[in-house]
Amino acid sequence: MPFHDERGQVAVVEYRPQWPAEFELLAGGLRDALGDLAFGVDHVGSTSVPGLPAKDCIDVQVRMRSIDEARDAPLLAAIGFRCRPEPWNRVEVSGGRQCRKLVFAPPIGARWCNVHLREGSGPNARFALLFRDYLRTDEDARRAWGAFKQRLALSVPDLLEYGQIKAPATEVLMGAAERWAAETGWSAARAA
Template sequence: MPFPDEPNTVALLDYQPQWRADFESLAGRLRDALGDHACAIDHVGSTSVPGLAAKDCVDIQVRVTTIDEARYVRLFAAIGFRCRPEPWNRVEISGRQECRKLVFAPPPGARRCNVHLRAQGGPNARFALLFRDYLRADETARQAWGAFKQRLALSVPDLPGYGQIKAAATEVLMTAAERWATETGWEPADQTPTVT
């Protein structure tokens, strides 16, 4: 659920080249705040895929060695980021495994983003990278996914409903992504500290 200062409806934009620069700016701020705690900082989600329509909200994945909630809530709070309290922002199922995570929202009035904190090497971190890389590589899948999201936003403009339907459809998309990963030999970005 959004915080009171965040929109509760879905508005999609055509791909904006500025999203990459916005990610880089946010990633630099996170790198400064987290230091060696961050194994990698990745631009993920729809804003990371050139040519794909998306909500104007940059998704960032921070990969860490372990999810130490108290430590990361404190580090993020020091730069004004708020931990999202909902259960689905704490645990997700990926690769048939329950994976811990934390999701942070920016300070009120700041650039809209979601920062997903996930364990390095975890199936949920891999899922986010595969989603991005598959849609970057496959134009047909990218166009179909964008068209689906645009139709969905028109028929279900409230954020919670949109998110629930999109989550189920994402599982279908990821079946094709897994097939693509097998066929191409795709592996997640290397495990050294990076910003991708």
């Protein structure tokens, strides 16, 4: 759920070439705040895929050695990030496993983003990298996924409903991504 200052409606826009530079600005601040606790900061999600329409919200994955809300939330709060309170922003199922995570909203008035803290060795961190790399590589899948998201946003502009409908479609997309990974020898270790 968005905080009071965030958008509750979905708008999927054409790819914007400034998204990678905006990610780099966010990543630098996160690296400084988390120091050695983070061993990777990745641009993930649709804004990380050149040519893919997306919500104008930068998704950042911070690969952590471990997740500790009592330690991590104050470090990000010190630079204005707000820990999202919903239960689904603390645990996600990936690869049949429950994985700990924390999701943070940007400081009030800052660039719209979601910061996902994940254990770096978890299947959910791998999932985010595979999603990105598969769509960067497969033009047909990228075009179809972008068209699907644009049509969905026009039909279902509510952020929560949009996400609930998109989730099972993402699983279908990721089935193709897993086949691609097996065929090409893709690995998260090399992708990060």
